Amino acid sequence: MRLEILPVLGIGDVTEGDDLAALIATAAPWLRDGDVLVVTSKIVSKAEGRLVDVPADGPERLAARDEVLAGETVRVVASRGATRIVQTHHGFVMASAGIDASNVDKTRLVLLPKDPDASARTLRAALRERYDLDVAVIISDTMGRPWRNGLTDVALGVAGMPAIRDHRGEFDPYGNELQLTQMAVVDELAGAGELIKGKCDQVPVAVVRGYLGVARADDGEGARALVRDAALDLFSLGTAEATAAGLRAAATLTDGPGSAPAEPAAVERAIAAVAEVVAPETVFTHVTDDEVRAGMVAGIPGWPEQATGLVLGAPPTPVDQADLVRFGADLQRLRTALAAEGIPSALLPPPAGSTASAALAI
Amino acid sequence: MRLEILPVLGIGDVTEGDDLAALIATAAPWLRDGDVLVVTSKIVSKAEGRLVDVPADGPERLAARDEVLAGETVRVVASRGATRIVQTHHGFVMASAGIDASNVDKTRLVLLPKDPDASARTLRAALRERYDLDVAVIISDTMGRPWRNGLTDVALGVAGMPAIRDHRGEFDPYGNELQLTQMAVVDELAGAGELIKGKCDQVPVAVVRGYLGVARADDGEGARALVRDAALDLFSLGTAEATAAGLRAAATLTDGPGSAPAEPAAVERAIAAVAEVVAPETVFTHVTDDEVRAGMVAGIPGWPEQATGLVLGAPPTPVDQADLVRFGADLQRLRTALAAEGIPSALLPPPAGSTASAALAI
Numbered sequence: 001m002r003l004e005i006l007p008v009l010g011i012g013d014v015t016e017g018d019d020l021a022a023l024i025a026t027a028a029p030w031l032r033d034g035d036v037l038v039v040t041s042k043i044v045s046k047a048e049g050r051l052v053d054v055p056a057d058g059p060e061r062l063a064a065r066d067e068v069l070a071g072e073t074v075r076v077v078a079s080r081g082a083t084r085i086v087q088t089h090h091g092f093v094m095a096s097a098g099i100d101a102s103n104v105d106k107t108r109l110v111l112l113p114k115d116p117d118a119s120a121r122t123l124r125a126a127l128r129e130r131y132d133l134d135v136a137v138i139i140s141d142t143m144g145r146p147w148r149n150g151l152t153d154v155a156l157g158v159a160g161m162p163a164i165r166d167h168r169g170e171f172d173p174y175g176n177e178l179q180l181t182q183m184a185v186v187d188e189l190a191g192a193g194e195l196i197k198g199k200c201d202q203v204p205v206a207v208v209r210g211y212l213g214v215a216r217a218d219d220g221e222g223a224r225a226l227v228r229d230a231a232l233d234l235f236s237l238g239t240a241e242a243t244a245a246g247l248r249a250a251a252t253l254t255d256g257p258g259s260a261p262a263e264p265a266a267v268e269r270a271i272a273a274v275a276e277v278v279a280p281e282t283v284f285t286h287v288t289d290d291e292v293r294a295g296m297v298a299g300i301p302g303w304p305e306q307a308t309g310l311v312l313g314a315p316p317t318p319v320d321q322a323d324l325v326r327f328g329a330d331l332q333r334l335r336t337a338l339a340a341e342g343i344p345s346a347l348l349p350p351p352a353g354s355t356a357s358a359a360l361a362i
Numbered sequence: 363m364r365l366e367i368l369p370v371l372g373i374g375d376v377t378e379g380d381d382l383a384a385l386i387a388t389a390a391p392w393l394r395d396g397d398v399l400v401v402t403s404k405i406v407s408k409a410e411g412r413l414v415d416v417p418a419d420g421p422e423r424l425a426a427r428d429e430v431l432a433g434e435t436v437r438v439v440a441s442r443g444a445t446r447i448v449q450t451h452h453g454f455v456m457a458s459a460g461i462d463a464s465n466v467d468k469t470r471l472v473l474l475p476k477d478p479d480a481s482a483r484t485l486r487a488a489l490r491e492r493y494d495l496d497v498a499v500i501i502s503d504t505m506g507r508p509w510r511n512g513l514t515d516v517a518l519g520v521a522g523m524p525a526i527r528d529h530r531g532e533f534d535p536y537g538n539e540l541q542l543t544q545m546a547v548v549d550e551l552a553g554a555g556e557l558i559k560g561k562c563d564q565v566p567v568a569v570v571r572g573y574l575g576v577a578r579a580d581d582g583e584g585a586r587a588l589v590r591d592a593a594l595d596l597f598s599l600g601t602a603e604a605t606a607a608g609l610r611a612a613a614t615l616t617d618g619p620g621s622a623p624a625e626p627a628a629v630e631r632a633i634a635a636v637a638e639v640v641a642p643e644t645v646f647t648h649v650t651d652d653e654v655r656a657g658m659v660a661g662i663p664g665w666p667e668q669a670t671g672l673v674l675g676a677p678p679t680p681v682d683q684a685d686l687v688r689f690g691a692d693l694q695r696l697r698t699a700l701a702a703e704g705i706p707s708a709l710l711p712p713p714a715g716s717t718a719s720a721a722l723a724i
Binding site for chain 2: 001002003004005006007078079080083085092093101102103104106142145146147148149150151152153154163164172175176181182183184185187188189191192194195196211225226227228233234235236237238239240241242243244245246247248249250251252253254270273274276277319321322324325326327328329330331332333334335336337339340347349357358
């Protein structure tokens with residue numbers, strides 16, 4: 001195998017209603033079956049009329065831009081300053097929902113194509129039907145990513161080849177079965193195309209020639225296969241946003257006691273975590289479920305069946321009203337520290353006859 | 363410009379101490395000045411002896427692997443089940459620190475090269491000095507990424523070209539200055555190389571021919587330029603880890619009152635956030651700094667100079683000891699909700715003569 005990456009020159013300015021298949025086939029009469037066309041999403045958006053009029057400058061422009069962004073956003077993933085990383089209605093996570101103000105009049109913004117997989121299928125079908133060309137089509141755009149500086153081009157849409165090349169089940173020469181090796185080849189192809197396209201729209205289409213696995217009869221499942229479900233993603237929220245979510249969760253902690261016994265070391269870690277910030281004489285004591293049931297602590301009102309242990313808390317003595325309020329705050333800190341260890345808890349009145357002022361069922 | 367991507371065939375098995383420059387130059391006598399060599403990191407690791415002996419299976423293998431991983435890890439970024447996303451000593455964020463068990467005996471693990479930029483420089487220098495070839499060298503590896511399924515190859519090390527192509531300051535045909543457009547071209551080149559290399563080590567080197575900007579006199583700053591400082595990264599921690607960090611922060615909240623006036627709407631949001639979980643008759647009242655200073659609330663012991671407002675809290679009446687403990691817990695919930703809104707607070711005794719049982723300076 002050997003690949004060539006070729007620029008399609010002379011496409012010129014694309015405007016709403018333009019026939020992309022005709023523009024590309026005319027500019028590149030040398031296209032062949034099996035070629036992969038990497039098409040910059042911007043010319044697809046322009047041809048499809050995905051443009052919005054906005055003021056050229058001033059606060060009105062910013063307000064209009066915010067409104068356009070809100071319309072493209074399903075959820076905000078992270079923000080800092082003016083930066084907004086959002087998930088789009090397509091499922092892509094990208095800065096500003098991919099809305100772009102470059103390579104367009106100052107009074108317009110370019111949105112991503114509404115359905116880039118459909119755009120890829122439409123272009124592929126037009127090239128097949130009208131120009132007898134069996135190619136794969138990738139609609140590409142530029143994205144940033146966590147952890148690494150610099151942007152790369154990736155695929156928003158694809159037709160005519162699988163988005164992913166799955167090596168699972170293959171064996172290496174040492175007899176090890178390959179695992180976890182699903183390559184996002186359409187992203188690599190999109191990036192390869194970018195290497196000759198540049199950023200100023202003179203070359204909005206690149207052709208990758210020689211890549212195997214193209215020219216399938218069907219369109220394939222599209223770039224949609226690249227969108228990871230947020231529930232499966234370890235980075236579904238920005239760090240600051242997730243930290244704030246943790247604070248909010250702490251504020252509204254409602255968990256009852258858990259059904260599995262809490263690991264004693266984890267309980268001790270939670271007690272240690274708050275030791276520096278609670279009142280100096282506040283003492284928390286961990287009593288295991290076995291000890292409770294063995295009668296070491298009797299007569300706890302409201303002791304729930306499913307509780308698997310107890311933390312007793314005693315405030316400084318003698319206590320006044322302010323001490324009890326402070327002690328309550330300390331107990332809530334401990335509940336939060338337990339939650340950070342994955343241990344739910346419930347506030348109980350103190351056991352009868354004990355010197356404790358309150359108890360947590362865990 | 364037109365690019366070719368060519369496989370280097372016939373390199374065969376690489377073992378410790380092998381001379382990579384000789385292996386590559388012999389297998390690819392057709393190399394030319396200006397070519398970009400994309401070299402799979404694994405053969406660099408093997409040649410450099412970055413291998414560790416481990417048991418072939420069983421819990422001993424898992425334990426040994428964990429130990430090796432700990433040695434390569436600077437910090438754990440995210441984990442779920444057996445998955446560990448870590449930052450390596452190079453600064454890269456990747457699963458299992460890039461440690462790999464494929465394409466190697468079952469009793470060995472392959473670590474990443476110790477300094478992939480140095481590896482790239484060494485290989486480049488050897489090809490220049492001994493084979494009179496002026497090429498760029500990219501050391502590549504396979505990485506996953508948030509939000510998108512599938513893996514891509516990216517650059518761990520580079521010599522002979524810049525890691526990033528910076529378009530900032532250029533103008534598009536519409537006169538818009540390009541912003542934020544720094545392309546990680548070495549990652550795109552690494553991905554392009556992967557398209558013909560495959561996963562089974564038969565083709566550990568690809569050559570990209572025709573890419574401009576190669577054959578510089580100097581090595582350049584290396585792939586180190588791609589490592590984003592965690593402090594600048596919006597995704598420096600996994601969502602679950604950051605949420606737990608928020609819970610821990612809530613448990614140990616020590617902030618005093620802030621110096622800037624709290625936005626009243628944010629205070630009201632915090633009060634509303636805990637309304638469902640505090641005791642039904644607990645009432646929180648926001649009093650602004652102006653109102654405090656106007657004498658609406660007098661005689662607050664410990665009122666700090668820098669406080670810019672007050673939240674008064676009254677528990678249900680009549681109160682007993684358990685009510686006060688519960689009320690203290692509710693106050694701590696409110697402090698946490700305020701913190702989630704970015705509003706620091708401090709617990710104070712109630713103002714003299716008020717019916718409040720406690721106050722928060724904000």
